Amino acid sequence: MSFVALVLALFATLPAGASEKAGGKEKAAAPAEVPGKAVVDPAKEKAIRHLMKISKVRETGQRIIDGVKEAMQRSVPSSVEAWKDFPTEKFLAEFEDALVGVYDRHLTLDEVKALVEFYESPKGRQILEKMRAIGAESAVIGQEFSAKVLQQIIEKNRGAHPAH
Structure with missing residues (x-):
């Protein structure tokens, strides 16, 4: 695995440790499906992929890659050299395939259809654009907070292991 692929793989696992409240208890979020493992109803998969297309999931994945690359x-x-051979299209296809399983686990076919109907409406398209802006700004804030946490961990580690 190349250095870039390794970093992207590590980057992609960051949200996997997220937890959610379940009956007052913390419950670990389900891990992402391995591409090709989940069997999704074909009609539901088609609807999910349409939802992902109109909500521009691929473009979001491309922005993530571009941000990590930069x-x-x-x-x-x-x-820089390692990025020249990075298989972006393959990575984006795998990203979408993995997300199909996530959407499948959390949304019914009727919910997917309702989201498609909403996002294809004028108000839905307007809100979708605003959500992209919110997501982009949130990503910047998340990166800033991640950098702060990393810096604190590095400083704490230096204090625990002083140089000889």
Whole structure:
């Protein structure tokens, strides 16, 4: 696995540790499905993929890759060469395939159809654009908070293991 692929794989696992409240108890979120493992009803999969298309999931994945690439190239200049051979389209296809299972687990076919109907309406398209802006700004804030947490961990680790 290339250095870039490894970093992206690690980056992709960050939300996997998220938890949700379940009856007052913390419950770990279900891990993402391995592409090709989940069997989704064909009609539901078609509706999910249409929802993902109109909500521009692929473009979101591309922005994530671009952000990681830019950040890595700033902090690890030697990664520039590794990015030249990164299989972006393959990664995006796998990203979408994995998300089909997530949508399948959390939404019924009727809910997917309702979202499609809403997002195809003028008000739904307007809100979808606003949600993209909210998502983009939230990602920046998330990166800033992640950097702060990482810096604190590094500083704490230095204090626990002083140089000889």
